[in-house]
Amino acid sequence: MPSQQHEALIELFRHRPALATELLTGPLGIPIPAYQQIHLDSGELPDLIPTEYRADAVITLLRGDHPVLSVVIEVQLRPDGRKRRSWPVYLTTLHARSGCPVMLLVVCADGRTATWCANPITIGHPGWILTPLVVGPHRIPAVTDPVQAGDNPELAVLSALSHGAHPDRDKILHALVSGLNTIDRDHAALYADVVLAALPQAARHHLEALMISSTYEYQSDFARRYFGQGKAEGIAEGRTEGKAEGEATALLAVLAARGIDVSDAARQRITGCTDTDQLETWIRRATTAASINDILD
Structure with missing residues (x-):
């Protein structure tokens, strides 16, 4: 089969x-x-x-x-x-x-x-x-330009599948998410599932963080299994209430998925942050960090 x-x-x-x-x-x-x-x-x-x-x-x-x-x-x-x-x-x-x-x-x-x-x-x-x-x-060329990925999302998928360990991996995955935003939900979910299954662990965590924090609504069964039905829906709801709140929700979801402990003080710092650039920086760190201190400090 x-x-x-x-x-x-x-x-x-x-x-x-x-x-x-x-x-x-x-x-x-x-x-x-x-x-x-x-x-x-x-x-x-x-x-x-x-x-x-x-x-x-x-x-x-x-x-x-x-x-x-x-x-x-x-x-x-x-x-x-x-x-x-x-x-x-x-x-x-x-x-x-x-x-x-x-x-x-x-x-x-x-x-x-x-x-x-x-x-x-x-x-x-x-x-x-x-x-x-x-x-x-x-x-397969390494697609790092979000505009190119938006024009040709299928090539961006092949690029992500082929270059999970590339020095420009983060740019490639950012471009992929931009490409997924341009196609219908069913195809985006199918392509995302396949890329996630093929990527090395560190790259997979990074892509998950990007997909949760982007405007792409991750509807695939893989996301629901990985993050949990309620958590995935909570992430989607957070995005509708405001970008900063959605970014904070996404960061907490990534931390939970990776098993990183979050103290009450750290949680309050995250949920109280209104700087979306800072939240995005924390999300990128969360894909590889070993502790909450590595992310927030």
């Missing part, structure tokens, strides 16, 4: 088909023909063969009504010899169906799998060798 990470990565392309062209022309440097439209096509490829084959996703570029390029999108999370044998079938079947050039774009979440997927596939017929176009973590 496909994992949540697998399904979420496919959904990036279903939700934004142009992501495929951006990866082809950007990290991979592959030229593509001029086109006027792009749409998601059927991933079912049983046309010419008795056994049904289904690609993760297919996008087609059109000039007018004529297809000029079809791209098979495959998400591969681990080596699987059977999938490599199916990829040539996907391309030849799609080529017969569309009548236009076709490409195979494989997206991997880890470098080892990306290296494995990039190996040429020798079919046996002289000169017929398929070399998959593979995008792994090392080819």
